[in-house]
Amino acid sequence: MQTSDMDYLTVALPKGKLFSLSAELFAKIGYTAEGLSDQSRKLIITNEEKKIRFIVSKTADVPTYVEYGAADIGVIGKDVLMESGKDVYELLDLGFGKCHLMMAVHKPERRPKLTDYAHTRVATKFPHIAEQFFNEHGMQMEYIKLNGSIELGPIVGLSESIVDIVETGTTLRENNLEEIAYIMDATARLIANRVSFKLKFDRIHAMVEDLRQILESEAKA
Amino acid sequence: MVNEKQVLGIPYGTRDFLPTEAAGKRAIETKLAALFALWGYDEVVTPTIEYFDTLTMDSGRQLAPQLFKLFDKGGKTLALRHEMTTPIARVVASRLKDAPLPLKLSYISSVFRSEQSQMGRQCEFYQAGVELVGSASATADAEVLALAIQSLLRAGLKDFSVCLGQVEFVTGIMQQYRLDEQTQQTLKKALEQHDLVAYDATVASLDLAAAAKQNLRQLPVLSGGEETLQQAYASALGEQSRRALDNLSAIYHLLASYGLEKYVRFDLGLIRDFSYYTGMVFEVYTAGLGFPLAGGGRYDHMLSDFGCACPATGFALGIERVLLALERQGIGAPEPAKDVYIGYSAGQEAAAVNRATSLRSEGKVAELSLAPQTKAEAEASRHAKGYATLVYLE
Numbered sequence: 001m002q003t004s005d006m007d008y009l010t011v012a013l014p015k016g017k018l019f020s021l022s023a024e025l026f027a028k029i030g031y032t033a034e035g036l037s038d039q040s041r042k043l044i045i046t047n048e049e050k051k052i053r054f055i056v057s058k059t060a061d062v063p064t065y066v067e068y069g070a071a072d073i074g075v076i077g078k079d080v081l082m083e084s085g086k087d088v089y090e091l092l093d094l095g096f097g098k099c100h101l102m103m104a105v106h107k108p109e110r111r112p113k114l115t116d117y118a119h120t121r122v123a124t125k126f127p128h129i130a131e132q133f134f135n136e137h138g139m140q141m142e143y144i145k146l147n148g149s150i151e152l153g154p155i156v157g158l159s160e161s162i163v164d165i166v167e168t169g170t171t172l173r174e175n176n177l178e179e180i181a182y183i184m185d186a187t188a189r190l191i192a193n194r195v196s197f198k199l200k201f202d203r204i205h206a207m208v209e210d211l212r213q214i215l216e217s218e219a220k221a
Numbered sequence: 222m223v224n225e226k227q228v229l230g231i232p233y234g235t236r237d238f239l240p241t242e243a244a245g246k247r248a249i250e251t252k253l254a255a256l257f258a259l260w261g262y263d264e265v266v267t268p269t270i271e272y273f274d275t276l277t278m279d280s281g282r283q284l285a286p287q288l289f290k291l292f293d294k295g296g297k298t299l300a301l302r303h304e305m306t307t308p309i310a311r312v313v314a315s316r317l318k319d320a321p322l323p324l325k326l327s328y329i330s331s332v333f334r335s336e337q338s339q340m341g342r343q344c345e346f347y348q349a350g351v352e353l354v355g356s357a358s359a360t361a362d363a364e365v366l367a368l369a370i371q372s373l374l375r376a377g378l379k380d381f382s383v384c385l386g387q388v389e390f391v392t393g394i395m396q397q398y399r400l401d402e403q404t405q406q407t408l409k410k411a412l413e414q415h416d417l418v419a420y421d422a423t424v425a426s427l428d429l430a431a432a433a434k435q436n437l438r439q440l441p442v443l444s445g446g447e448e449t450l451q452q453a454y455a456s457a458l459g460e461q462s463r464r465a466l467d468n469l470s471a472i473y474h475l476l477a478s479y480g481l482e483k484y485v486r487f488d489l490g491l492i493r494d495f496s497y498y499t500g501m502v503f504e505v506y507t508a509g510l511g512f513p514l515a516g517g518g519r520y521d522h523m524l525s526d527f528g529c530a531c532p533a534t535g536f537a538l539g540i541e542r543v544l545l546a547l548e549r550q551g552i553g554a555p556e557p558a559k560d561v562y563i564g565y566s567a568g569q570e571a572a573a574v575n576r577a578t579s580l581r582s583e584g585k586v587a588e589l590s591l592a593p594q595t596k597a598e599a600e601a602s603r604h605a606k607g608y609a610t611l612v613y614l615e
Binding site for chain 2: 006067068069070087088089090091092093189193194195196198199201205
């Protein structure tokens with residue numbers, strides 16, 4: 001596949017919880033494709049009439065596809081985008097997928113102050129964001145990169161704390177963890193490749209304005 | 222002890238150019254060197270290593286974490302150059318201080334950044350570009366822009382697009398609403414990082430009339446052909462932003478005289494790096510390559526940091542990126558010509574050397590066998606090496 005094919009717009013969507021919300025939103029402005037599903041075995045799903053292609057990828061890979069221009073635009077959580085440090089246009093806050101990043105510890109071993117955790121181990125999927133946060137507090141930490149079930153860290157003694165995303169807090173409660181520091185809010189973002197945003201400006205800009213209208217009317221409703 | 226695994230490897234972010242790749246690179250460099258010379262630009266070569274303090278003098282400060290650093294015998298910190306503009310500014314402010322202005326200088330060199338490698342940009346990569354020092358006129362900006370476009374055309378690219386902006390326009394718009402320094406910095410940082418969500422959120426939070434907010438919100442997407450300038454004039458209420466638009470308009474008309482205006486579109490949200498550029502800025506894009514091919518702009522303050530207040534403008538293009546774009550657009554570099562393979566039987570060495578010499582003096586690429594061969598062996602060698610014809614002496 002070549003994005004040098006100027007006629008097509010390639011959209012990268014992440015598998016998982018953001019997928020159906022993104023696909024529904026795009027459908028509302030007329031961008032959809034037959035068989036678009038994150039369960040699909042087809043990796044590229046094309047709508048020839050609308051000249052649009054969808055690629056469905058692993059969440060953490062969406063910023064990479066977009067930065068390299070393999071996809072023109074994509075949908076990704078602000079948390080994953082910030083962690084990736086990729087240079088892409090961030091065009092629109094889509095509002096869904098709302099969660100926040102925070103630091104949590106095992107309740108029974110809670111220490112009085114944040115700085116009491118300096119030089120301890122923190123398990124996280126977001127080592128860059130975590131490092132930035134702790135640096136701002138003048139804290140040196142030992143980062144342990146995990147790829148899932150972060151909550152397990154403090155329970156099995158792998159780490160003293162975790163930095164992770166929280167939506168409802170249920171998982172934290174179930175595992176007897178307690179949030180002790182807020183880091184940042186995150187929602188889904190529409191992102192675009194730096195070059196695609198320039199070369200396919202009219203099309204992408206029109207799409208952003210259509211999406212913005214939908215989001216604003218939904219916010220009012 | 223020798224680490225066996227490392228001996229045959231190369232460090233992260235570096236690459237070898239094998240013969241075909243090296244030939245493609247050399248071909249572009251040769252064309253560009255000739256073009257720069259035709260426009261009256263003289264080449265300069267500066268050291269690969271400079272003092273860390275020199276390179277971080279100006280905007281380099283932000284790039285300091287990306288510099289490869291080392292120490293000299295006296296313990297001074299050195300660094301590999303991360304771009305060519307700063308070393309050239311140093312040369313201009315010191316050894317060329319008394320040269321007649323304007324100075325027109327060009328370079329083709331490797332630069333180094335210890336960032337994660339990108340498409341067509343390893344940690345060591347090659348840049349070609351020019352710096353035009355000593356003129357603040359739109360004529361100088363138009364010349365640099367025209368030369369950048371001509372460079373890409375000369376390299377063989379057909380389809381590309383130049384986006385042109387003016388940082389003074391952006392600053393002027395912000396000034397006309399009397400935004401405080403802190404707010405301006407936040408907005409400019411958001412533009413630099415291409416974070417339009419943060420930009421919009423900051424604008425929304427300002428205590429301004431709806432029309433003013435609308436003007437600010439439009440800024441990053443003020444983009445298109447000549448009509449964009451007219452649109453921009455409508456939102457430019459202050460002297461500063463109007464002057465910036467007059468400047469863009471002048472550059473555009475000069476480009477039309479060069480016959481190159483069709484490659485340009487205005488993109489008034491483009492600012493590249495605010496701490497560095499002071500006037501027009503541009504980036505060049507092509508389909509199929511997710512990163513800019515080339516970029517440049519006016520930087521009137523940089524030389525004064527070196528004690529030589531002097532306006533300047535210039536551009537740089539990424540040679541590997543141009544090569545990649547050519548390859549992706551199916552405009553492959555021509556294979557290097559291999560004309561004649563010369564084989565000979567025992568005793569014919571002298572005749573073979575004479576033949577090779579005369580062929581080479583005619584400009585033919587000729588390879589001489591290093592030992593006597595049978596005709597069949599010589600034919601096999603010719604075929605294996607890719608030479609067009611065989612000359613066999615017996």
